[in-house]
Amino acid sequence: xxxxNQLAVVDAEKCRGCKTxxxxxxxxxxxxxxxxxxxxxxxxxxxxxxxxxxxDYAIKMVKLExxxxxxxxxxxxxxxxxxxxxxxxxxxxxxLICYCxxxxxxxxxxxxxxxxRSPEEISFLTGVRTGCKVECIQPVLRLLEAAxxxxxxPKGGWQWYGRTVTVWEIPEEVKKKYASRGFYFDEDxxxxxxxxxxxxxxxxxx
Amino acid sequence: xxxxxxxxAPRPSQYGIDPSLVKTxxxxxxxxxSVMLKELFPDLxxxxxxxxxxxxxxxxxxxxSLKNVDxxxxxxxxxxxxxxxxxxFTLLGGEPYAEMLKxxxxxxxxxxxxxxIRLRAxxxxxxxxxxxxxxxxxxxxxxxxxxxxVAPVDQGIPIETEVGTLYGIKKIYDxxxxxxxxxxxxxxxxxxxxxxxxxxxxxxxxxxxxxxxTYHQNLGPRAANFTARAIFDSPFVQSKFAFASFLTVAPxxxxxxxxxxxxxxxxxxxxxxxxxxxxxxxxxxxxxxxxIAVLDFPCPVVYVFAAGVIYANFAGxxxxxxxxxxxxxxxxxxTESFYGKRGKPLLDxxxxxxxxxxxxxxxxxxxGYPSAFFSEHIPxxxxxxxxADHFNMDPQNLTYMKHAMVAEDLKAxxxxxxxxxxxxxxxxxxxxxxxxxxxxxxxxxxxKKAPEVSKRVDEELLPKWLRQRGVIL
Numbered sequence: 067x068x069x070x071n072q073l074a075v076v077d078a079e080k081c082r083g084c085k086t087x088x089x090x091x092x093x094x095x096x097x098x099x100x101x102x103x104x105x106x107x108x109x110x111x112x113x114x115x116x117x118x119x120x121x122d123y124a125i126k127m128v129k130l131e132x133x134x135x136x137x138x139x140x141x142x143x144x145x146x147x148x149x150x151x152x153x154x155x156x157x158x159x160x161x162l163i164c165y166c167x168x169x170x171x172x173x174x175x176x177x178x179x180x181x182x183r184s185p186e187e188i189s190f191l192t193g194v195r196t197g198c199k200v201e202c203i204q205p206v207l208r209l210l211e212a213a214x215x216x217x218x219x220p221k222g223g224w225q226w227y228g229r230t231v232t233v234w235e236i237p238e239e240v241k242k243k244y245a246s247r248g249f250y251f252d253e254d255x256x257x258x259x260x261x262x263x264x265x266x267x268x269x270x271x272x
Numbered sequence: 273x274x275x276x277x278x279x280x281a282p283r284p285s286q287y288g289i290d291p292s293l294v295k296t297x298x299x300x301x302x303x304x305x306s307v308m309l310k311e312l313f314p315d316l317x318x319x320x321x322x323x324x325x326x327x328x329x330x331x332x333x334x335x336x337s338l339k340n341v342d343x344x345x346x347x348x349x350x351x352x353x354x355x356x357x358x359x360x361f362t363l364l365g366g367e368p369y370a371e372m373l374k375x376x377x378x379x380x381x382x383x384x385x386x387x388x389i390r391l392r393a394x395x396x397x398x399x400x401x402x403x404x405x406x407x408x409x410x411x412x413x414x415x416x417x418x419x420x421x422v423a424p425v426d427q428g429i430p431i432e433t434e435v436g437t438l439y440g441i442k443k444i445y446d447x448x449x450x451x452x453x454x455x456x457x458x459x460x461x462x463x464x465x466x467x468x469x470x471x472x473x474x475x476x477x478x479x480x481x482x483x484x485x486t487y488h489q490n491l492g493p494r495a496a497n498f499t500a501r502a503i504f505d506s507p508f509v510q511s512k513f514a515f516a517s518f519l520t521v522a523p524x525x526x527x528x529x530x531x532x533x534x535x536x537x538x539x540x541x542x543x544x545x546x547x548x549x550x551x552x553x554x555x556x557x558x559x560x561x562x563x564i565a566v567l568d569f570p571c572p573v574v575y576v577f578a579a580g581v582i583y584a585n586f587a588g589x590x591x592x593x594x595x596x597x598x599x600x601x602x603x604x605x606x607t608e609s610f611y612g613k614r615g616k617p618l619l620d621x622x623x624x625x626x627x628x629x630x631x632x633x634x635x636x637x638x639x640g641y642p643s644a645f646f647s648e649h650i651p652x653x654x655x656x657x658x659x660a661d662h663f664n665m666d667p668q669n670l671t672y673m674k675h676a677m678v679a680e681d682l683k684a685x686x687x688x689x690x691x692x693x694x695x696x697x698x699x700x701x702x703x704x705x706x707x708x709x710x711x712x713x714x715x716x717x718x719x720k721k722a723p724e725v726s727k728r729v730d731e732e733l734l735p736k737w738l739r740q741r742g743v744i745l
Contacts, residue, residue, distance in 0.1 A: 069670055090425045113667050115425060118399035129665065158618055162609040163489065165642040166668040170613070197668045198397045198642060200424050201605070204485035224427050230486040231435040233495050240434050244498065246742035248467040248596050254492025257599045257619075264619055267612035 068167040068193025071133040072112040076103045080124035087116035087125060089224045092199060093190040111136065111189065113196035136193045140176040140270035149266070151175040155205070155212035156234065156262050163205035166197020172270060174209050184217040185210070185226060204230060233258065273305040276709045279702035280365055283570040287398050287638040289659050294636045296682040298566040298700045299709045307715045308707040309524040309579055312722040313552050317545075319525030321364060322705050327371040330529065334375040334517065337531040341515045346449055348385035352514070353447035356393040357477035360455045360519065361405040362571055364705055368526055369519060370409035373453055376517050377415060380451070391419035392444050394477030397668060398572070398640035399423040428480040431509065433502040439480035440503065445512060452516040452535065456542035458550040459575070461593050462584055462604045463487075466546050467497040467741055470518065470539035474509065475500030493606040494596055504535065518542065522549040523580030524706050540743050547737045548729070551594055553579045555733065556718060556725045558589040558626075562695045563714060564686075565650075566633045568702040572641035573634065573672075576701035579708040583632075583701050587646060590626040594733070596740040602626055608645045615648070625649045630693035633685045634659070634676070639666035647675040651692075653685045654678050 074087075074096070083101035095109035096116060103116070103124070117125040140148060152159040152171045159172035169192050177191045185206045189195040195202050207229040210217055219226055233254050241251045276299035282291035298304070310316050320329045346352060354376055360369030377389050391411055393402035402421035406412050411419045422443050429442040444450070454473060464472050475487050479499075487499040503509055516538055517531040522545065532538040557579075567583060569576035574584035585593060588601035600607045602623040612618045625646075632652040639662060646652065654660050654676050663672045679685035690696065698711035710718065738744070 071670070072665060072667075089427075115399075119423060119425060127665070158610075158612075160612040160618060162611070165605055165608060165645070166670070168644065168671060197670075200397060200481045201485050201488045203481050204489045208490075224425065227428055227430065227439050227480070227482055228437060230438055230482050230490060232490045233492045236435055236491075236495070236498070240498075244501070247501075248465070248494065248741040249498045250492075250494035250596060250599075251498075253599065254495040258492050261610050261618055267614040267616070267618070 067135070067137040067169055067173060068111065068196060069133045069135055070112045070130065070193070072127045072129050073107055073110050074105045074114070074116050075126050075128045076105055077124045077126070078102050080122050082122050084121060086119050086121060089222065090115050090119055092186065092195045092225055094186050094220060109190060111193055111196040113199055115199045136191070138173050138177045138180065138191050140172050143176045143179045145269055147179055148172050148175045151179065151209065151212055153262055155208040156232065156258065157205065157209070158262050158264055158266070160266050161261065164194040164197060164202040167193045169194045171205065171209065174206060178209060178213045178215070183215055186220065208232070273712055273715060274308070275306065276300070276304045277306045277704035277707050279568060279704050279709070280570065282636055285404055285570065285638065286400065287572070287640045288570055288636070289656070289662050293656060293658050297702065298568045298635055298682065299702060299704070301682070301686060303711050304698070304700070304709055305712050305715050306704065306707045306709050307718055309553070312556065312718060313726055315726070316524050316549060317522050317527045319522065319527055321368050321526040327367050330368045330371040330526065331375045333529040334372050335379060337517065337529040338376070338379045341531045342533050343380060343383050343514065345514060346380060346384040346386050348387070350386050350449060351388040351390070351447040352380060352386055352449045352451060353390050353392045353444065354451045354453050355444060355473070355478055356391060356402070356453050357473050358393070358395050358401045358405070359457065359459055361402070361409070362575065363455060363457055363519070363521060364526065366405065366409060369455060370405070370411060372517065372519055372529060373411065374414045376451060376453055389415065389418070390447065391415045393419070393421050394441070394444070394473060395421060395423050396477070396641065399425070401640070424479060424481045424484055428482070431503055431506050433506045435498070435502050438486065438499065438503050439482045440478055441480055444478045448512070449514040450512045451514050454516065455519040455521055456546060457521040458546050458580060459582060460584070461550070461554070462588050462601050464497055465494060465596060466543055466594055466737070467494070467596070468501055468539060469546060470516065470535055470542055471500040471504050472497070473500070474503040479503065488605050493600050493604055520545065523553045543741055543743045544738065547594060547734055550580055551734060551737065552726055552729045554581055554585065554589060554593060555729055556722055557581050557586055558592070559721045559725060560628050560697065560699070560714070560717070562628050562630055562693070563697040563699050564631050564633060564689045564693060564695060565629050566635055566698060566700045567637040568635045568700055569637065571638055573637045573643040573646060574641050576637050577703050578699055578701045587625045587629065587650065590628065591623050592733070594737045603645070630695055631689045633682070633689050635682050635685070639663055639669050642668045644669060644671040644675065647672050652676040653688060655682050655685050
């Protein structure tokens, strides 16, 4: 869930059409037209990724007069399915997977169960990945994978490249090799499993 | 009692309010004093900076340290990327780190004849932060226009590791050789837990979002630290790694410069010094029974620091951050994500934030790091409507002000804090050099507690912490 309170605006005079903004926008809201960046205002989630990386300082963030609430209705989906999907991805449904927008695993799971098929669609619907733009790609990919979906990264884009290892997948020989260096792999598996399987505090359908 | 130490002036930055809006510094308030860290812990090391000589002392120490480093792999026709990261520029005004970077470049050029030496400066979550530092410290000129900031959303490069593919930032690795130029300040001990501190940037400031998300979401609070080691040990990174050069830092200043071709040897040395020196001050902070914390430094909320301890670590100082048998400190992102909808942890044994912080007065701190967890769990008063508005427009802090109050000025904020909390102990996170700015009652408290803490760390905690990390020197 996110309140979108600003939009990216391109200064066409400064834009040199380098495509950096198009390649990094987490919701695919920027396209090049006649070698200039053009923002789709309806898709923009105000994350400022483009503004922060534009090499020509051609993008500014502008405050929206009327902020827009972006949210997936978790209660519109059978909560048993939401819970099952989250736990298969090794998340508690109430676990925060996006610290900036305070989006919980259950909302992303609900978006997937309602038809979202890619990180970009999920970000557009929930606002996840539109705060810091850094930390929450892996939970999104894990939840998609648990739903049997293998998304492809946007062609030519730098939005994301792939899912990476989880602690449950660390090879035993690696654990043994580094057993004395303070990584505590098996102990961390225990705590993450306990969290994933802990009861929820407040079901969204109750 | 000593007068307060003058803190670093506010800095112009897109991540903070205009410095002219910071009307009063907390150190200037009535009743504030300072304690030198050597008074608290006389065994803290002598420092080379701050000193009368200024950054010339850093240049000299860097040159001296690099004499022991093999640079024979670098040929005149090669290219070298000196890798830097943002945190170094927040230490002691930033000039010492900038001077070390300049000196490394000059020494490589003089010893090898190589001219194609670039600076690649990684960031945290403020993607233009190092761009600002590059300009401020004249690094763009010193590197002949070859100094750039890089961010985790920039084009990536796959790196094959023992645990599968991870991803680095392409521009970090686009040279024949890389030089890892960092510092040993403890900084985010809530994340790294002083495990492989020297290696961490390979999984963070030099890494793509996929890798950083692995660290913060896929591996667990302690296993996360393996991410950086996996990347550093990869054949790809090993084929490019030349050497490392670190500012070695203690809570009271810069001890020296340590350079080595063997990063793990350097890592063991800074693990030992980090645990010994920062461990004492961190443990002492954990003894504080009640206080008002004042944030007053040009850094995001979590990173403002006092005596080398950042506010995020003070929020977790009620747990032993160095004890790896404790899975979670009271604040990490793993801890934060484990709070359910009713605002309490999903497991009963997940520790709550440090209840000794009765109130936080946010006089001056930056955006650019998700900080709503703090205002949600610690009563927070932000000084000035402009600062509140600034936070409301930060995509990472859209709900920070939802939980915080606004005071017209620092005086009003402090009056409110004293009245509501009933405590007269105040700790100021303003990065004061060599000491710590506090209220007189807290100064007395710290001076009384320090000897026992020092003894406990030396005799009980330090041996356990070293054992847990397999560090034998």
